[in-house]
Amino acid sequence: MRKRLIAGNWKMNMLRGEAGELARGVVERTGGLAEKIDIILAPPFTALDAVGDELRGSRVMLAAQNVFWEERGAFTGEISPGMLADAGCSWVIIGHSERRHILRETDEMVRMKIGASLKAGLRVIVCVGETLGERAEGHTIKAVDAQVVKALTGIDIDDPGDLVIAYEPIWAIGTGHHATPAEAEFVQSAIREIAGNILGDLAARIRIVYGGSVNEENIRDLLAEPDIDGALVGGASLKAESMASIVETAGEQ
Ligand code: 13P
Secondary structure (H helix, E strand, O other), X not given: OOOOEEEEEOOOOOOHHHHHXXXXXXXXXXXXXOOOOEEEEEOOHXXXXXXXXXXXXXXXXXXXXXXXXXXXOOOOOOOOHHHHHHOOOOEEEXXXXXXXXXXXXXXXXXXXXXXXHHHOOOEEXXXXXXXXXXXXXXXXXXXXXXXXXXXXXXXXXXXXXHEEEEEOOHHHOOOOOOOOHHHHHHHHHHHHHHHHHHHHHHHHXXXXXXXXXXXXXXXXXXXXXOOOOEEEEXXXXXXXXXXXXXXXXXXXX
């Protein structure tokens, strides 16, 4: 049985004061469930310490939204896996579509980031997903297959709990149009098969979560699908009430 996982990706939102308050609200409402399911908050870099302070003593975990693949050196503006661990992060989100598309991150950069992060002891949520155009042309699986293969080839994973794949169809992000549970399941079961070609038996034990307009209303039906092990939540994670409600549903099993 794979442990469910709900992660809140706050993106470029929340000043330190607001972030601490939101984290406190999430811990107060969901802390009791954090043994049963993995609950993760991913604030912007500037609020990692403020949120980390609120998470101390709880089992809610801290994630960064990005990382660089080198450990130190002349890389102005970048932050290494070791620095994230030092700042209290146990997780990092890698290859989010906003980074791939707006910041021009390539599959090779994603692969290097995953390798460096795992090596530094961070756990990784790697995002994949097709564009609206790829979907319209019937190329969803082809697009996702290429991303998964390029992300995972040559990566060493000891513990399947250390790697999570987030299926985030780009047309569903921030649009209010989520994939139907059946659509998400179709792609996520394909992702598990693709991962199996690379990781072998471990693929049955890694978690694959869905992201894209997840909210309190649609989470239950999404989680009813066998290959949807949780959610990467954007907009709905910015309010303690909606984040808590999603976590509570995930905790029901
Ligand atoms: P929304 O939940 O706002 O659609 O964002 C999804 C996402 O990109 C999470 O990483």
